[in-house]
C-alpha cells in the first residue's frame with residue numbers, strides 16, 4: 001500500500017514519534033510506502049506532499065512539533081473539499097491515510113471514512129480531552145512544563161509577597177490546570193468545567209497570605225467567573241468555530257489585586273506548553289500508538305482510532321472517539337479543593 005500521513009490541529013510534543021513509528025514498522029515489517037501530507041488537511045486538499053521514508057524519520061523521536069507541519073484547515077468548509085481530497089489521493093496513488101489529530105482533525109477523518117476514504121486515526125492533544133482514550137500524548141509534557149513553571153513562580157512569589165496567577169491552556173477541559181496545579185502545589189485551581197466565584201478565590205488568596213506563604217492561582221484559559229462573560233482575546237473564529245482564548249489570567253489578577261490589596265501578577269504559559277521535546281511517557285505512548293495505527297492500516301481496519309485504555313492500546317470506531325469531549329469530572333476537582341486556601 002501507499003499510505004499518506006498527516007498531522008492536523010494544534011501541534012504537540014510526540015507527533016514526530018508517531019510518524020517515525022508508523023513509517024519504521026510500515027516499511028520494515030510490511031513493505032508499505034509512505035507519503036507525508038503537509039499542514040494537516042490542507043495537504044491532501046491541495047496535493048501538498050513530501051517524501052516520507054526511513055531516512056526522513058531518522059532522528060526525529062525527541063523532536064517537538066511535526067516534520068509534516070500542521071494547520072486547522074477544515075475541508076468540509078471548503079467548496080468541493082472532499083472531492084478535491086479524493087482526487088489528490090488518487091493522483092498521488094495513495095490508498096489510505098493515517099490522520100494524527102485532536103477532535104477537529106479526527107472529526108474530519110470520521111466524515112471522510114463515512115464517505116469512503118480509507119483512514120485510521122491517532123489521537124493527540126495536550127488537552128487530554130478526547131473520549132475513548134485514557135491519555136493523549138503531549139499532555140504529560142505540557143503538564144511537566146507547567147509544573148516546572150509553577151515551581152519557579154513559587155520562589156519569586158514568596159520573595160515579593162505577591163499573588164501569581166498562572167494561565168494554562170485548556171479550552172473546554174481543565175486537565176492541564178488540574179494536574180499541573182496539583183503537581184505544583186497551587187493554592188487555587190480554576191477549570192472551565194466549573195464557574196468560579198472571584199470573591200471566594202480572593203478569600204483563598206488572603207488566607208494564604210495569612211500563613212505567610214504567597215499564593216499561586218492556576219487558571220485554565222477557558223475558565224470563567226460566575227455571571228461573567230468568558231473573557232475573549234478577540235471574537236474571531238477558526239475554521240472549526242473556536243474562538244481564540246486568552247485574557248482570563250490578567251482579568252483575574254486585576255480582580256485579586258483590587259480585592260486583597262496585595263500585588264498580583266499574571267504569567268500566560270501559552271504555546272510554551274506545546275513546544276520542545278516530549279517526556280519519556282509521551283514518547284512511549286506516541287510510539288505505541290504509531291505501531292498500532294500501522295497495524296490497523298495494514299489489516300484494512302478502516303474508520304478506527306487507536307487509543308490507550310488502561311495500559312493497552314486498543315482500536316475504537318473513529319465516530320465513537322470523537323462523539324464527546326472528556327472533561328474533568330467534578331469529583332476529581334473536589335479532590336484538589338482540599339488544598340485551596342490552606
Ligand code: F6P
Pocket residue numbers: 010102125126127169170171221244245274
Ligand atoms: O487544542 C490544543 C490547544 O493548545 C488548546 O489548549 C488551545 O486552546 C488551542 O490549542 C490554542 O490553539 P492555537 O495554537 O491555534 O492558538
